Amino acid sequence: MAYLQKTLLSTSRIAIRSHFQRRTLPIIVSHRFQRLASTMAPQLKDASLFKKDVCYVNGEWVKAASGKTFEVHDPATGKLIGTCPEFDVKDTENAIAAAESAFEDFRKKTGRQRSKLLRKWYDLMVENAEDLATLITWENGKPLADAKGEVTYAANFFEWFSEEAPRIYGDTIPSSTPENRVWTVKEPVGVCGLITPWNFPAAMVTRKIGPALAAGCTVVCKSPGETPFTSLAIAELAHRAGIPKGVVNIITTMENTPRIGEVMTTHPTIRKISFTGSTPVGKLLMKQCAATIKKLSLELGGNAPFIVFDDADVDLAVAGAITSKFRSSGQTCVCANRIFVQRAIYDEFAEKFAAKVREFKVGNGFEQGTTHGPLIHDRAVNKVEQHVRDAEKKGAKVVVGGQKMPDTGANFFQPTVLTGMTTDMDMASEETFGPVAGLFPFDTEAEVVKIANSTPVGLAGYFFTRDLSRAYRVAEHLEVGMVGVNTGLISDPASPFGGVKESGFGREGSLYGIGEYQVTKMVTYGGIGQHLQK
């Protein structure tokens, strides 16, 4: 977990202040870097990692057949970063054909050979970590320290799956028929279509490609229109690592996203789709996959409950809530969305939590000391604002923040703390995906677990307690795929990541992650007999 703890360095350093100011205070903002950022573009040590106007298909850098491109903007400044190919149906079919023809050879490589390729790719990511982090901050906005943490997190998926690749085992099964012998082998499922989100421009790419390649699959990965440059830099490193042509194909699109999604989900060559994104899009892709019965992994939206019982270590719970709620400015699927605090410690928790949030330094992610960057676009800012106004209208109190930050940039919103939350507010039932923490009071264990589970999604859930029996009980009753007990940070390549209910299915990372890219083939060998021939 060291790499993730490093990611959160900026927030964990913030001291708890002992007093509670009841008025809304402004968040510290830096304007100095805003001025600098308006004149300077970030520099890469290795400029050849910055791939403009090209996608990676069949081991080559290609443009869209139409010649069309789309613009990618820095969410902190609004300035143009560069343009990327607007792939369409035919471009995507070419990438699928490349992956199909590469599959024949790649599936025959031994686990050890695939392991060495992934390991080399991992090494190159580590060597180029600074440049990858620069690209992440530039196109996603997260602070550079967090971006560096993400690169480590991302590279570790390659390391993890390079270690899994040579250890793919089947079973021998005692047959019900004496003359037969039965065994299984794990085979790669085939060509995989991967669709990744903008909130982790590196880690969601490696979390899918790592296990796919370890299993012997080839991939077409559609990177998000908001953050394509990081995945294209990772593709350049694949090339340098010697990944055979056609095994990894990275394509980009903005306007054509629904059409490309349809091609990937309906194309008979693609045997598996892995998608990270919203629940409505996940449902659509699942429907589209039905016609060709593809294997599917869906990592969809969450509405994570974060519960603080009155027997908890309050300072630990505050630190955990800061980590869980404000990581990537609240833009992760596992961010705490509803913070429930037992009534006896509600005021103490609220005071300490708000004091920490007041210490945040919001600004351009490249500026030293920035703890929180912009949101990805103005639609995200508007949704966050709508959640705050709705809560306020229904009786919540804005203790910290609560406003847009137009002087800093169009995509900035003040980290916000709301008290007096009630379950009729939009934030109780919808994922905010932004830097707003709403604190809900509760009285009993049974009551809070019931409310926590009263949503159609179930990705992550967290709670803080020092009572061991309660820890077992509550962990068993929460309807989620992942539980954090006395921690706000659960993401780790070694741990299975995924949800239940409308948060999707399938697990990424861990020993289970590779199974999502395999099929189990059973072989029955008959007529063997049981006795030696005389």
Ligand code: SIN
């Ligand atoms: C996500 O937001 O989808 C991923 C978060 C993580 O890996 O921690």
